[in-house]
Amino acid sequence: MRDPGDWRILQQNGWYRIPVSSVNKWLKNKWPPQWIAFYHTRVFGPDKYTIQYYAKVKRIRETTRGKLFPREPENQKTSLRYYKISVEELQKLPRPIVSRRMRRIIFIPTTYERFNLAEEINDLYEGNxxxxxxxxxxxxxxxxxxxxxxxxxxxxxxxxxxxxxxxxxxxxxxxxxxxxxxxxxxxxxxxxxxxxxxxxxxxxxxxxxxxxxxxxxxxxxxxxxxxxxxxxxxxx
Structure with a gap:
């Protein structure tokens, strides 16, 4: 989560967006998710570099940026395709999953069990x-x-x-x-x-x-x- 505006949309309207191209590049056969959690980057101040919130996925549909943001003036991004992920109520973890280093994270496919047991970001990765x-x-x-x-x-x-x-x-x-x-x-x-x-x-x-x-x-x-x-x- 890099944009406070996206966070407000998630909190108020219950949906999040991911570019279709990003899913094809990074997630491949790990799609679609049943749950989704959110890693806050440095723009979130005291909550930076942590996962504190997660939600169960209700539905996912493919759409364009223009349909997601109909009031936005038409521009070169208007036709870009996104997955609109609608979620149930946000849930807060009893304790944050922290990142020890200020690292950039794209996506971490994981299991619900790993997520519940994780103490830090690296516990989420499922290797061989x-x-x-x-x-x-x-x-x-x-x-x-x-x-x-x-x-x-x-x-x-x-x-x-x-x-x-x-x-x-x-x-x-x-x-x-x-x-x-x-x-x-x-x-x-x-x-x-x-x-x-x-x-x-x-x-x-x-x-x-x-x-x-x-x-x-x-x-x-x-x-x-x-x-x-x-x-x-x-x-x-």
Whole structure:
């Protein structure tokens, strides 16, 4: 939620809008939602970088901006297509779901169970089994990491599995499922990605499924903590 005007519409009229192009780009097979929650950005002052409100979706229909805002003078955006999401009454969480860092968030598809259990934004992300193992271990050992951190590079956008910000550098921890990352094409793609991230100041650690499943305590965690130490410790 970036616009207080959109927030007023949601509170007073019970609907929210998402561009059809954004759904096609970011949500793909995660659409349509049964519930929707709202992340407040910095324009919301004391409520910034938190999720405090959510609602059950009543209906979704595709329409144009011109029909959503009939009093708005016609302009180049008038014909843009949106999903109008009508919701039931807004509900407030007993405690906010907070973001530790001032990060930009686009969409986070999640489950109702995860949403109810989440203490912070990163708890909402639903990764594969290897990512979930790493996440549980990082939390258990008090290592703050950002999941699915969006980094923009020359060759495209990259979503990091786990971004750890340190005093003298940045650490990217990646989980490589053997079937996904073992092809020549994928290896070449990973090399390009890693080279670009390193150019942007990231140190990349990759762990395969065997290392994560068999050597988490003996290899993966020591490698992560050693690199954090070399980078001056975690930057809170």
């Amino acid at each position: 089994s290897l990512e979930e193992l790493i996440w549980r271990e990082l939390k258990k050992h008090g290592i703050p990491a950002e999941r699915e951190e969006l980094i923009r590079g020359k060759s495209g956008n990259y979503f990091l599995d786990f971004a750890i910000y340190c005093h003298t550098g940045k650490l990217d921890v990646e989980t490589d499922g053997d079937a996904w990352h073992s092809t020549k094409k994928r290896i070449a793609s990973d090399d390009i990605r890693d080279n670009e991230l390193e150019t942007l100041g990231w140190r990349v650690l990759r762990f395969n499924s065997k290392q994560i499943l068999d050597s988490m305590e003996d290899y993966c965690l020591p490698a992560i903590t050693m690199n954090i130490k070399k980078l001056g410790g975690v930057k809170e």
